[in-house]
Amino acid sequence: MKVHVRVPATSANLGPGFDSLGLALGLYNEVTASEADGVTVAIEGEGAGRFASGEKNVVARGVRLAYEAAGRPFKGCALRCLNRIPGARGLGSSAAAWVGGLVAGNTLLGTPLPPSAVLTLAARAEGHPDNVAAALLGGLTVSCASADGATAVALPALPALRWVVLIPDVTSATADARAVLPATIRREDAVFNVQRVALLLAALHANRPDALSVALDDRLHQPYRTRLFPWMTDVIAAARGAGALGCVLSGAGPSILAVAMDGAPAVASAMERALHAARIGGTARELPLDTTGAVSRIDVS
Numbered sequence: 001m002k003v004h005v006r007v008p009a010t011s012a013n014l015g016p017g018f019d020s021l022g023l024a025l026g027l028y029n030e031v032t033a034s035e036a037d038g039v040t041v042a043i044e045g046e047g048a049g050r051f052a053s054g055e056k057n058v059v060a061r062g063v064r065l066a067y068e069a070a071g072r073p074f075k076g077c078a079l080r081c082l083n084r085i086p087g088a089r090g091l092g093s094s095a096a097a098w099v100g101g102l103v104a105g106n107t108l109l110g111t112p113l114p115p116s117a118v119l120t121l122a123a124r125a126e127g128h129p130d131n132v133a134a135a136l137l138g139g140l141t142v143s144c145a146s147a148d149g150a151t152a153v154a155l156p157a158l159p160a161l162r163w164v165v166l167i168p169d170v171t172s173a174t175a176d177a178r179a180v181l182p183a184t185i186r187r188e189d190a191v192f193n194v195q196r197v198a199l200l201l202a203a204l205h206a207n208r209p210d211a212l213s214v215a216l217d218d219r220l221h222q223p224y225r226t227r228l229f230p231w232m233t234d235v236i237a238a239a240r241g242a243g244a245l246g247c248v249l250s251g252a253g254p255s256i257l258a259v260a261m262d263g264a265p266a267v268a269s270a271m272e273r274a275l276h277a278a279r280i281g282g283t284a285r286e287l288p289l290d291t292t293g294a295v296s297r298i299d300v301s
Contacts, residue, residue, distance in 0.1 A: 001034060001035075001108070001298060001299070001300055002032055002033065002034045002298070002299040003031075003032070003033045003034070003104050003107045003108050003296055003297070003298055003299070004030065004031070004032050004296065004297050004298075004299060005030065005031040005032075005033070005100050005103045005104045005107070005294060005295070005296045006028050006029070006030050006031075006294065006295050006296075007028060007029050007030075007031070007096040007099050007100045007103070007135050007293075007294045008024040008025055008026065008027065008028055008092075008096070008134075008135060008138065008290040008292075008293065008294070009024070009025045009026075009027040009028070009029075009084075009085040009091045009092050009093075009096065009287070009290075010022050010023060010024050010025065010091065010092030010095055010096070010130075010131045010134040010135050010251075011023045011025060011090070011091065011092070011134075011163075011165070011250040011251060011255075011257045012090075012092065012128075012130040012131045012134070012250070012251040012252075013130065013218070013221065013248065013249070013250075013251060014140075014200065014216065014248060014257070015196065015200070015215070015216035015217060015218040015222070015246065015248040016192075016193040016196035016197045016200065016215070016216070016217065016218045016219075016220070017130075017142075017197050017200065018193070018218070018220045018221050019128045019129070019130050020129075020130055020142060020143060020144060020197070021130060021140070021141070021142060021143075021197070021200075022092075022130040022131055022133050022134030022135075022140070022141045022143065023134055023139075023140050023141075023157070023163070023257075023289070024134040024135060024137070024138045024139055024140075024141075024289065024290035024291070024293055025091070025163060025165065025287040025288070025289065025290055026287050026288035026289065026290045027084055027085055027091070027287055028084055028085070028290075029081065029082065029083050029084060029085050029093075029096045029097070029100060030081070030082040031059055031079060031080070031081055031082075031100040031101070031104050032079070032080040033063060033077050033078070033079050033080075033104035033105070033107075033108060034077065034078050034108075035075065035076070035077055035078075035108060036075070036076045036077055036078040037075055037076050038075075038076040039054055039055045039057070039060045039076045039077055039078075039079075040053070040054070040076075040077075040078050040079065041053045041054065041057045041059065041060055041079045041080075041081060042079065042080045042081070043081045043083065044080070044081065044082045044083065045081075045082055045083040045084055046083035046084060046085060046086050046087055046093070047081075047083050047087050047093075048083070050087075051081075051087075057079070057081075057097075058094065058097035058098060058101065059079055059081055059097045059098075059100050059101040059104070060077060060079060060101060061098075061101060061125075062097065062098045062099070062100065062101015062102040062104070062105060062122075062125070063077050063079070063101045063102070063104055063105035063108070064101075064105070065101070065102060065105070065121055065125065066101070066102045066103075066104075066105025066106045066108075066109065066113060066118075066121070067105055067109065069113055069117065069121055070106070070109050070112045070113055072109055072112075077104075077105075077108075079104075081100075086167060087171070088171035088172060088173060089167055089168070089171060089172070089250075089253075089254060089255045090172065090249065090250040090251035090252050090253045090254060090255040091165070091167070091250060091251065091255055092131040092134070092135060092251065094126060094131075094174075095122070095126050095131035095132045095134075095135045096135055098122045098125045098126055098132060099118075099122050099132055099135040099136055099294050100294070102118050102121055102122055102125075103118065103136075103294045103296050104296065106118060107296040107298065115136065116149070116151075117149075118136065119132065119133060119136055119143075119149070119150050119151075119152055120149035120150045122135075122136065122150075123143070123145055123149075123150035124150075128145065129143035129144065129145050129150040129152060130143055130251075131251065132150075133150070133152035133154075134293070135293060135294055136152075136293050136294050137152060137154040137293045138154060138290050138291045138292045138293030139154045139155065139156065139157055139289065139290070139291050139293075140154065140155045140156070140157040140204065140289075141153065141154050141155070142155065142201070154293075155201070155204065155205070156204075157204055157289055158204055158207060158209060159289075160209070160261060161209065161245075161259050161260070161261065161289075162259065162260045162261065162262070162264040162286055163257065163258070163259055163286065163287055163288075163289060164239070164244070164257070164258040164259075164260065164264050164267050164268045164271065164284055164285070164286050164287075165250065165255055165256070165257055165258075165284065165285060165286075165287055166235060166255060166256040166257075166258070166268070166271040166272065166275060166282055166283075166284040167255050167282055167283055167284070167285070168254045168255065168275060168280050168281070168282035169280065169281035169282050170254055170280060170282075171254070172228060172229075172252060172253050172254045173252075174251075174252040176228065177221075177225055177228060177252035177253055178252065180224045180225060180227060180228060181220075181221055181224050181225075182224065185219075185220060189219040189220060190220075192217075192219045193218060193219055193220050196214065196215050196216070196217055196218070197215075199211055199214065199215040200212070200215035200216065203215050209245055209261055210245075212245040212246045212259060213240075213245055213246055215246070216245075216246030216247070216248050216259070217246075218248065221249070222248065222249050225249060225252075225253060228253065228254075229249070229253055229254050230278075231274070231275060231277075231278035231280060232249060232253070232254075232256065234274045234277070234278065235247070235256050235271050235274045235275055236248075236256065237274070238270040238271055238273065238274035239256070239258040239267050239270055239271050239274075241270060242263065242266045242267045242269070242270035242271075243260055243262070243263045243266060243267060244258040244259060244260045244267045245259050245260055245261065246258070246259050247259075247271075256271060258271060264286045265286070267284075268284035268285065268286060269284070271284045272284045
């Protein structure tokens with residue numbers, strides 16, 4: 001029996017929703033898994049020749065984690081990974097690997113783990129729930145972690161919105177992007193972000209895209225991460241100048257996510273020009289909203 005899993009790319013934070021908001025995008029990694037003696041991992045696309053091809057591979061670790069959580073013995077698995085999500089770019093490649101492995105393992109076992117358990121396992125493995133929640137559920141997700149596990153709710157996002165992602169050629173480690181954040185923040189900044197997270201969710205619920213220009217602002221992480229990505233300010237300004245409703249750092253970066261109602265090609269071109277002006281290569285592309293999250297199917301042939 002073989003299991004096929006498809007997992008979307010994700011963008012976390014969406015400006016003010018640090019470690020709580022996630023968005024699933026129509027760019028996918030695919031995993032094919034079957035039980036085997038020992039672990040083998042064949043990788044195509046992004047990460048081929050760089051990612052671990054044995055037991056240390058994150059997808060394989062996700063499969064093992066599902067078996068352990070279900071109380072089943074794990075002898076091994078044969079994996080084939082087709083990766084389209086670029087690594088270390090702030091588009092949830094690590095979350096996709098954990099989710100892909102967990103869903104594959106759970107499906108091979110006959111799905112003994114409920115979705116809530118898979119979410120909690122993925123969030124603990126990843127260290128935060130925002131990307132894994134969106135990868136599992138699809139759409140726009142709100143998530144939080146507690147001592148009892150992770151909780152997430154998927155919300156509808158306005159179908160008229162267009163999402164443009166600028167993917168620079170440079171990479172960034174999440175650990176480095178977190179290291180620049182302060183240990184404490186001012187109360188004014190906390191209030192600023194609470195207001196904007198609330199406004200963002202209300203604007204999407206009430207079909208008020210005009211409010212996004214204010215709702216996507218942030219004071220908790222983006223101002224500090226400009227020291228890692230000094231070109232980010234010019235890229236965001238270029239996107240807004242070309243008609244974007246808002247523009248934010250995607251996760252821990254360096255990718256940048258813009259949202260527009262119309263004129264997505266113009267926004268993409270403006271972002272690329274601003275990045276290239278800083279002598280950094282990269283490509284901007286419009287990605288559809290993924291509304292299904294991780295999906296699996298069984299091939300019994």
